Amino acid sequence: MQIKTLLTIATLTMACSSSDESLKNAESVISTERMINYIKELGSDKYQGRKPFSEGEVKTINYIAQQYKEIGLDPINKESYFQDVPLVEISLTAPQFLSLKSPDKVRKLTYGKDFVTFSRRIQNEIALTESELVFAGYGIAAPEYGWNDYKDLDVKGKTVIVLVNDPGFGSTDKSFFKGNEMTYYGRWTYKFEEAARQGAKGILIIHQDEPAGYPWSVVLNSASVPKLYQQAKDNYQSRCLVEGWITLDAAKQLFADADKNLDTEIQLAKQKEFTGFNLSTKVSVAFKNSAHFDVTHNVLGIIKGTDLANEYVFYSAHWDHLGIGPKMNGDSIYNGAVDNGTSLAWMFEIARAFKAMPHQPRRSIVFLAPSAEESGLNGSGFYVDNPIFPLNKTVANINNDLMLPYGRMKDVMITGYGQSDLEDIVRIEAEKQDRYILPDPNPQSGMYYRSDHFSFARVGVPALFARGNNNSREKGIEYMSAKEKEWLSNNYHKPFDEYEEWWNLDGVAEDARLLFRVGWELANQDEFPKWKDGSEFKSRREKDLK
DSSP, X not given: OOHHHHHHHHHHHHHHTOOHHHHHHHHTTOOHHHHHHHHHHHTSGGGTTOOTTSHHHHHHHHHHHHHHHHHTOEESBTTBOEEEEEEEEEEEEOOSEEEEEETTEEEEEEBTTTEEEEOOOOOSEEEEEEEEEEEOTTOOXXXXXXXXXXXXXOOTTSEEEEESSOTTTTOOOTTSEEEXXXXXXXXXXXXXXXXXXXXXXXXXXXXOHHHHTSOHHHHHHHHHSOEEEEOOTTTTTTSOSEXXXXXXXXXXXXXXXXXXXXXXXXXXXXXXXXXXXXXXXXXXXXXXXXXXEEEEEEEEEEEOOSTEEEEEEEEEOOOXXXXXXXXXXXXXXXXXXXXXXXXXHHHHHHHHHHHHSSSOOSEEEEEEEOSOOTTTSHHHHHHHHSOSSOGGGEEEEEEOOXXXXXXXXXXXXXXXXXXXXXXXXXXXXXXXXXXXXXXXXXXXXXXXXXXXXXXXHHTTOOEXXXXXXXXXTTTHHHHHHHHHXXXXXXXXXXXXXXXXXXXXXXXXXXXXXXXXHHHHHHHHOSSOXXXXXXXXXXXXXXXXXX
C-alpha cells in the first residue's frame, strides 16, 4: 500500500473518530465576553454605521480581517482577506405623478401616497409613455407547480401589474405551492425578474400589508433612498425600464375604471385556469436616474481541510448597516449592534471553536462577511455570481442575521423550514442541547429570501438560517413574543440598535455551539446535503452536481 494512501486512511480515521470530548473542549472556547467586545467595537459610533463606500467600511473590513488573522484563518486571495465587490448606486429624482389613461378618463396617482417607481437602468431619462397595462395575476411562471400566469399573455413592450406573494397565501393546503408559506415565486424580487424575462417594459406590484409582510411605509422608505446593485455589463438594459409598487386602494380604483373588481380578480387569480387580461388602460411615468460606481468588499477567511480540502462549508454574517441617516432623538448614526454585530460575533466564535479542534476538518471551512446585505444581498450575491470556490464543490451555507440578546432559548427556529437535509443535522444537535426545532411561525413573510443564505440557495447550494428566537428558557414564549415586537418597533433599522449593558448573549453563544457542531458534521461526512422534494432550488443543485 502506498504511503499516500496510508496517510489518507489515517486522516479519515482521525477526523471521523472525533470524540464528543474534543467537540466539547472546542466549543468551550466560545465566549460571551469576547462577543460583547466585538459588538461594542463594531457597534460604536467610530464605525459610522458601517455603510459601504464610507470611511466606516474601511474601519470595519480591516477590523474583521484583524480578527480573522488573530483567530488563525488563512486569507483566501493570496495575502488578502478581501474580495472586491463592484457596485453601482442609483439615485432618482422621483416623479410627482403616474398617469393612468382609460377610455373615458385620466387618473393621476401621487408619488408616495399611491405609488413608487424606480429603475435599475443606467441612463438619465426614464420614461414610460402610454404603455399598455396588463394584469398578469401573481406574475409567476413555476413549472414545478404547473403554474404560468404568462401563458397565452402577450406582455412584450407592455407594463404588467401583478399581486404580491403567491397563490398559496392563506391556504392550509401544503400541496398548493407551499400553502401559507411563501415560496420564492412570491417575492417581489422574483416578480421583477420574471417580468423582464417575459419582455415587459414595466411592472407594478399591488401592495397588500398581510401578503407582503410589511406596511406601505416600508415600500416607500426603501424606494426613496439610493439603491445599490451589482454592476452589470449591459447596464441593466435587460431589466424592465420601470419597476414599482402601487397601493391597494389605488389599484382598486384602477380596476374599477376598467370595469373590474380587484377583490374578485384576486380570488380568480388563485385558480389554475386563470388567464390575465389587458386593462384597457395606458400608463405613463417619467423620472431621472443618476449613477455612482464604486467598490465595496466582502471579507473571507478559510480553515483548510485535509483529504476533502477542495470541498467547502460556508458560514456567513453580513458586516454592513445603514450608516448615517436622519436624526432620531438627536442621534443620526445607525449602529447596527444587533443587526448584524451579534451574528458577526457568532461567526468569529465558531471560527475559534474550529481552530480549537485537535485536528483539521476534512473539508475546508470558509467564513464570509458579505457587504451590502441591507441594500439587497449584494455582497453575497456578487460572491455566488463570481465564486472564489466552485459552487458544485460548495457543500452548504450556514448564515445568521439579527440574533436577539435575550438569553438562552428552548427553540431553534428554522426560517424556511422544510427546505433541506441541513435541518435534520440541526435537529440531532438541538436535542443534545435539550432544544426543539421550531418552523418559522410566520412563513408567509418570506424571510428565507431576505438574508444572505438566500444568495447561496438561489444558485443551488443548501442554505440554513437557524437561531433561538421564540421561547426563552427562563421566561417563556409570551415574553419573547413581546420582546421581539418591542425590539423591531423601537430599534430595528434605527439609531437605537446599540449595545446595552443588560444584554444577555448566552443564547447567541449556545447557537454558536450548536451550529459549530452542525458545521463540523458537514465538514467530515462524505456525502453532500440535499434539497428536499418540493424545494424550488432542488433542480438547480441536481444540474450542477451532474
